[in-house]
Amino acid sequence: MNNIISTRKKVSKSKLNMWLWGWFMVAPTMIGLIFLNIIPIFQTIYLSLFKSGDFGRGNIFVGFDNYIRMFGDAQVWHAVANTLLYTLLVVPFSVVFSIIIAVLLNGKIKGKSFFRTIYFIPMMAAPAAVTMVWRWLYNPQFGLINYVLNRLGLDSVKWTTDPQVALIAISIIGIWSIVGYNMVLLLASLKEIPRDYYEASEIDGASKMQQFFVVTLPLLTPTLFFVSVTTIIQSMQVFDVIYMMIDVANPAYENTVSLVYLFYNNSFKYMDKGYGSSIVVLLLVIIMIITYIQLKAEKKWVNYM
Amino acid sequence: MGKVGKFAKVLAYTFLTVGACLMILPFLWMLLTSFKTVAESTSMNPFVFFPNTVKWINYLEVIEKNNFVAFYYNTFAMILFRVICSLLFSAMAAYAFARLQFPGRNFLFGIVLFQMMVPTQIFIIPQYLMVDALGMRNTIFALVFPGIVSAFGTFLLRQFFLNLPKELEEAAKLDGCNIGQTFVRIMLPLTRSGLIALGIFTSLFAFKDMMWPLIINTSTESATLSSALAKIQSAISVHYPELMAASVLAIWPMLLIFMVFQKQFVEGISTSGGKL
Incomplete structure (x- = not known):
């Protein structure tokens, strides 16, 4: 009897020891996350119920006024449309390009690591620098792109100021920046597809094209799912490129401003942090809805081995 | 290989080369x-495709007008x-989440996952x-502040700890190691590639982040390379040769690091990113 009690005590003591170690080890991260991220979420939501005046003037409680104002604000709806359109342009194009490149690089190709390096380089550069050089390439008078277009007998395009074109120009930069990163992810998962699958389909008489659609693509879906989820979330938060390319006075501003850019302008340029907060809450809601739809759709098209 | 195969090969190389260009x-x-x-x-x-002579004047001008030493230092x-903070704290938390049993574990890990799904602007x-x-x-x-801890890092390293065999810890326990010693001496060294990957990700995200330094460090002297570029552009908006010189000055360190560590970069992304 005595023996049993003592072992039980011993067990619970080592258990308690493990608990203490566990709590101790997660403490810095959890305290940090709670203060830096979790509480700020509620603070932002709380702040969105206030109208913040100029600095030092304090906040005035306005209830849902910011939200009512937001729903009547044409600029907010433009920003929602622009953000979604940007995402709609960047995600499919970048995913399709990165699949093609990854599949080609997975074949019998010389200079694989060379190509991989080159495609990855845009990912390493600061968006500010990248946008500057693209702005220069896009320059209506002296830009290289219009020079080439003229040489081909086409008219110059006002890439950065034409409201019809500017968002496309921005999306091109977005696609250009992310293709390499997505390609590396896809290439890694292509390498894990067993050779036998291809051999088996070859015996069945499948062509290379059929192999791609019957073997490669279905086995790639888990990574494709991951790649599209992350690219969508990233695209929904687009800011740097638009900020660097389109200033508030640009005629294409209304057609390019994104939700995050609008959030930035309202919170830190016009110093209305209350209204800025309500815009970022709207972004949160939209991203949550999209993520929810994606998780629901996941079961429909993603095959896990 | 038949004619079709050869044609496909030429097509593949052409596509890849054009893309690379x-x-x-x-x-x-x-x-x-x-x-x-x-x-x-x-x-x-x-x-004019090529400059007549190589002129360093744009670089000299940009360096004279802007304190690049400060930008490099700040960045x-x-x-x-x-990197130090996120590696240290994330590794500790990741090990606990992967291997230790304690009350509240799932709830706390839920917070980690939740943080990763929320757009970062909501914290700003x-x-x-x-x-x-x-x-401050x-x-x-101020620059370090939002990145002291990392939910992403915790999640990433947890994957690495989960893949390590359990026998190692049992052996360490028999040898009289306590949990802290097992973590530091046995488990941590085995996740080296994960730590390198996290270090790379953390550096890259920090380097590319523009909004936070732009907001929090408004004085020119305390800018990072990214936010300094934004300010330089608004200061000399049309002098493109100088803007390009400033851009080159801002991106060469990261490109150089990438060239040196590209194997670790690519491996880090392909072994960790894909498993998220």
């Missing part, structure tokens, strides 16, 4: 323009402290107000 061209153009005079950069007839210090105003209240704007501390 498109990837690299903006950087070449940046470099070429940075050595041109304004007249050369804007001459359309004849179109480097931000990256260094963020309160973080700004906190730093402002501490009177325009400091290195």
Whole structure:
């Protein structure tokens, strides 16, 4: 009897020891996350119920006024449309390009690591620098792109100021920046597809094209799912490129401003942090809805081995 | 290989080469323009592809007008402290989440996952107000502040710990190691590749982040390379050769690091990113 009690005590003591170690080890991260991220979420939501005046003037409680104002604000709806359109342009194009490149690089190709390096380089550069050089390439008078277009007998395009074109120009930069990163992810998962699958389909008489659609693509879906989820979330938060390319006075501003850019302008340029907060809450809601739809759709098209 | 195979091969190489040229061209153009005079950069007839002579004047001008030493220092210090903090704290938390049983574990890990799904801009105003209240704007501390802990890092390293065999810890326990010793001496060294990957990700995110340094460190002296570029552009908006020189100055360190560590970069992404 005595023996049993003592072992039980011993067990619970080592258990308690493990608990203490566990709590101790997660403490810095959890305290940090709670203060830096979790509480700020509620603070932002709380702040969105206030109208913040100029600095030092304090906040005035306005209830849902910011939200009512937001729903009547044409600029907010433009920003929602622009953000979604940007995402709609960047995600499919970048995913399709990165699949093609990854599949080609997975074949019998010389200079694989060379190509991989080159495609990855845009990912390493600061968006500010990248946008500057693209702005220069896009320059209506002296830009290289219009020079080439003229040489081909086409008219110059006002890439950065034409409201019809500017968002496309921005999306091109977005696609250009992310293709390499997505390609590396896809290439890694292509390498894990067993050779036998291809051999088996070859015996069945499948062509290379059929192999791609019957073997490669279905086995790639888990990574494709991951790649599209992350690219969508990233695209929904687009800011740097638009900020660097389109200033508030640009005629294409209304057609390019994104939700995050609008959030930035309202919170830190016009110093209305209350209204800025309500815009970022709207972004949160939209991203949550999209993520929810994606998780629901996941079961429909993603095959896990 | 038949004719079709050969044709496909040529097509593949062509596609890859054209793509690679498109990837690299903006950087070449940046470099070429940075050595041109304004007249050369804007001459359309004849179109000047190469500068007449290599001119360092744009670089000298940009360096004279802007304190690049401070930008390098600020960026480097931000990256260094963020990497140290996030590696240390994330590794500890990741090990606990992967291997230890304790009450609240699932709930706390839920918070980690939740943080990763939320757009980061939602934290920015309160973080700004906190730093402002501490009177710490325009400091290195302000730059490091949002990246002291990392939910992403915790999640990433947890994957690495989960893949390690359990026998190691049992052996360590028999040898009389306590949990802390097992973690530091046995488990941590085995996740080296994960730590390197996280270090790379952390540096890259910190280096590329523009909004936070732009908001929190408004004084020119306390800017990072990214936010300094934004300010330089609004200051000299049309002098493209100088802007390109500033861009080259801002991106070469990261490109150099990438060239040296590219194997770790690519492996880090392909072994960790894909498993998220």
